[in-house]
Amino acid sequence: MKPDYLIVGSGLSALTFGALMAHSGKTVQVLEAHEHPGGFGHTFTMAKKYTFNAQFHYVWDCGEGQTVNRVLKKLGLEKDVTFERYDPDGFDHMRMPGYAIDIPSEPEELIQRLSNLFPEHAQGIRQFVNEVEKTGAGMKILAPPIDPIEVLKHPQAAFSTVQNLNNTLQDVFDKFRLPQAAQTLLALQWLDFLLPPDRLSFFAWVALFRGYQAGAFYPTQHFEDVINSLVKVIESHGGQVLLNQEVTNFRLTDKTVTGVEAMNLITHQTAEFTGDTVICNIDPQRAAKMIGEEKFSKTVRRKLDYEYSASNYMVYCVVKDLDLRDYGFGKWNLFHTGHQNLNEAFAQMYDRQDYSNPSFAITTPTLMTSASRDCPEDCQIVEFLTVANYDYFKQLRDRDPKAYRQKKQEILDTILDIVEKHYVPNFRKHMVFDITGSPTTNERYCWCPEGNSYGSILTPSNMGLGRLNHQTSLERFYFCNASSGYPGFAPTIWTGALLYQRLSGDVILGSG
Structure with a gap:
C-alpha cells in the first residue's frame, strides 16, 4: 500500500490531520512507536481497573464554533465527542499562604475579585486585564490565516499584540506594578507551561488564560474516546494506524522524502513504508538529525535550533x-x-x-x-x-x-x-x-526528547516570527507537531487542521 499520506507518529495533530484527509477521500497510513495512539493524549490502564490519561488534564477551544468543534463537525463527530464545561465561576482555584482566588470566566469579575484582595492596586489590575484582553483579541486577528480586513478593523488590538511580542509575563506584571501576591495568583497555573513568569512568553500565557476563560472543558467520555474516535475515522475510510512501529530512518531521493524505514518493536523486523507525501509528527529536531540537518535550508535549520520545554x-x-x-x-x-x-x-x-x-x-x-x-x-x-x-x-x-x-x-x-x-x-x-x-x-x-512536555520552550524568542512551522524546505515532507505549531489539546488540533487546510484547500478554520 502506498498511501497519499504516510504519517510518522500518532500525536493529536497527526491524528487530526489524518482523520481530515481520510474523511476527504485520501488514503492515510499512520506509524506509531508506542502500543497506544495519541502521544501525550494516550490513556493507559494500571492494576487492570484504573485508567489514566498520560498528560491531558483540561482543555479549551471546544465550544460551539471554536476550533475543536469545527474539526469535529467536519468529521461528523460533534454529537459523539462532547465536552463537559468546568465551573465558569471558578475553573482554576488558586491557593497560597494568606490568599485564595477562584479564576472566573468573566474578565470584569476577575478584576473585581483581585481588586477586593488588593484595593490599592485596583487601577493597575484593571489595566493589566484590559491589556490581556486587547492582546488576546489581536493574537486572534494576526493568527494564520490572516484576514487583512480584520486587521484594519481592529488596529488597536493588532498594535497591542505587536507591542507585546517580545515580552515575558513578568514584563507585563511589572509594567502595571502588580503586587507580588497578585502576580502569583494570576500565574499560578504556570504548570500548564512549566515556565516561571520571568521566562514565559506573555503571548503563550494570554492564549491559554483567555482560552480557558472562554471555556475550560473535559471530554464527556474521557480523553481516550477523543483519540479512539479520530483513529476510527482513519480506519473506517480505509486507512491504517500501525502501532509498535519505530521509525529508524527516512528515505530521500534528491530533495524529496519518499518514505521511511521502521522496525516492528514486537517482531524486531524492519520494513519500508512509502507515501506520496510524508507528514512528520515526531520531534522535528530528531527527524532532522535522522535525515541529515545539512539537507534542510538555512532558514529551516535556524528554526530547528530550539530549546526543549x-x-x-x-x-x-x-x-x-x-x-x-x-x-x-x-x-x-x-x-x-x-x-x-x-x-x-x-x-x-x-x-x-x-x-x-x-x-x-x-x-x-x-x-x-x-x-x-x-x-x-x-x-x-x-x-x-x-x-x-x-x-x-x-x-x-x-x-x-x-x-x-x-x-x-x-x-x-x-x-x-x-x-x-x-x-x-x-x-x-x-x-x-x-x-x-x-x-x-x-x-x-x-517518545519526547529530554522528557519535554510541550516541544519547544514557550519563551518570547521562540513564540515570534522565527518559530518553526509546517514547512521543511524538502519536497513532499511537512512537520505537524507541537514544536511546528503550538502545544496543548486545542492548539495541536488546530495545527493538524491548518496543515490539512493548506494542503487540501478545504477551509475549516477561516479564510486565507
Missing part, C-alpha cells in the same frame, strides 16, 4: 471511600504554592531539586464527568503535577535506581503532607493506588 513530575493516584467534593474539589483544578514568588519556586524545584516547599497542581478527572471508565464506582482519581529537571532525574536513574525511586517518593510524601494539612485530612488512609512519573517516564512512554 521543561519536563514534569506526575502522580497518578486513586482514593477509595472518599468523596473529594466534600473537601472543596469539583469541576475545577486546584493550584497550590507555598511560595509568594513563582520565579523563586521554579528555581528551587527545577534548578536545585528542592521540593520542600513545592508549587503543584491537583486535578480530579473523575469529578469532571459522570461517564464511568477511569475507575470503580467507590473510587476517585486524583492527579498531582509539578515541574522536574530531566538531566537530574536521568542521571539519578542511570547512576542509582534506588535513589531515583526515593526522590520520587520524597516529592510525593511532601505533596501528601500539604494535601493533608490544607485540603483533605487523612488523605493517605484512603489511597489504594499510586504511581509516579518523572521526565524519563515521559521520554520512554511518549
Whole structure:
C-alpha cells in the first residue's frame, strides 16, 4: 500500500490531520512507536481497573464554533465527542499562604475579585486585564490565516499584540506594578507551561488564560474516546494506524522524502513504508538529525535550533471511600504554592531539586464527568503535577535506581503532607493506588526528547516570527507537531487542521 499520506507518529495533530484527509477521500497510513495512539493524549490502564490519561488534564477551544468543534463537525463527530464545561465561576482555584482566588470566566469579575484582595492596586489590575484582553483579541486577528480586513478593523488590538511580542509575563506584571501576591495568583497555573513568569512568553500565557476563560472543558467520555474516535475515522475510510512501529530512518531521493524505514518493536523486523507525501509528527529536531540537518535550508535549520520545554513530575493516584467534593474539589483544578514568588519556586524545584516547599497542581478527572471508565464506582482519581529537571532525574536513574525511586517518593510524601494539612485530612488512609512519573517516564512512554512536555520552550524568542512551522524546505515532507505549531489539546488540533487546510484547500478554520 502506498498511501497519499504516510504519517510518522500518532500525536493529536497527526491524528487530526489524518482523520481530515481520510474523511476527504485520501488514503492515510499512520506509524506509531508506542502500543497506544495519541502521544501525550494516550490513556493507559494500571492494576487492570484504573485508567489514566498520560498528560491531558483540561482543555479549551471546544465550544460551539471554536476550533475543536469545527474539526469535529467536519468529521461528523460533534454529537459523539462532547465536552463537559468546568465551573465558569471558578475553573482554576488558586491557593497560597494568606490568599485564595477562584479564576472566573468573566474578565470584569476577575478584576473585581483581585481588586477586593488588593484595593490599592485596583487601577493597575484593571489595566493589566484590559491589556490581556486587547492582546488576546489581536493574537486572534494576526493568527494564520490572516484576514487583512480584520486587521484594519481592529488596529488597536493588532498594535497591542505587536507591542507585546517580545515580552515575558513578568514584563507585563511589572509594567502595571502588580503586587507580588497578585502576580502569583494570576500565574499560578504556570504548570500548564512549566515556565516561571520571568521566562514565559506573555503571548503563550494570554492564549491559554483567555482560552480557558472562554471555556475550560473535559471530554464527556474521557480523553481516550477523543483519540479512539479520530483513529476510527482513519480506519473506517480505509486507512491504517500501525502501532509498535519505530521509525529508524527516512528515505530521500534528491530533495524529496519518499518514505521511511521502521522496525516492528514486537517482531524486531524492519520494513519500508512509502507515501506520496510524508507528514512528520515526531520531534522535528530528531527527524532532522535522522535525515541529515545539512539537507534542510538555512532558514529551516535556524528554526530547528530550539530549546526543549521543561519536563514534569506526575502522580497518578486513586482514593477509595472518599468523596473529594466534600473537601472543596469539583469541576475545577486546584493550584497550590507555598511560595509568594513563582520565579523563586521554579528555581528551587527545577534548578536545585528542592521540593520542600513545592508549587503543584491537583486535578480530579473523575469529578469532571459522570461517564464511568477511569475507575470503580467507590473510587476517585486524583492527579498531582509539578515541574522536574530531566538531566537530574536521568542521571539519578542511570547512576542509582534506588535513589531515583526515593526522590520520587520524597516529592510525593511532601505533596501528601500539604494535601493533608490544607485540603483533605487523612488523605493517605484512603489511597489504594499510586504511581509516579518523572521526565524519563515521559521520554520512554511518549517518545519526547529530554522528557519535554510541550516541544519547544514557550519563551518570547521562540513564540515570534522565527518559530518553526509546517514547512521543511524538502519536497513532499511537512512537520505537524507541537514544536511546528503550538502545544496543548486545542492548539495541536488546530495545527493538524491548518496543515490539512493548506494542503487540501478545504477551509475549516477561516479564510486565507
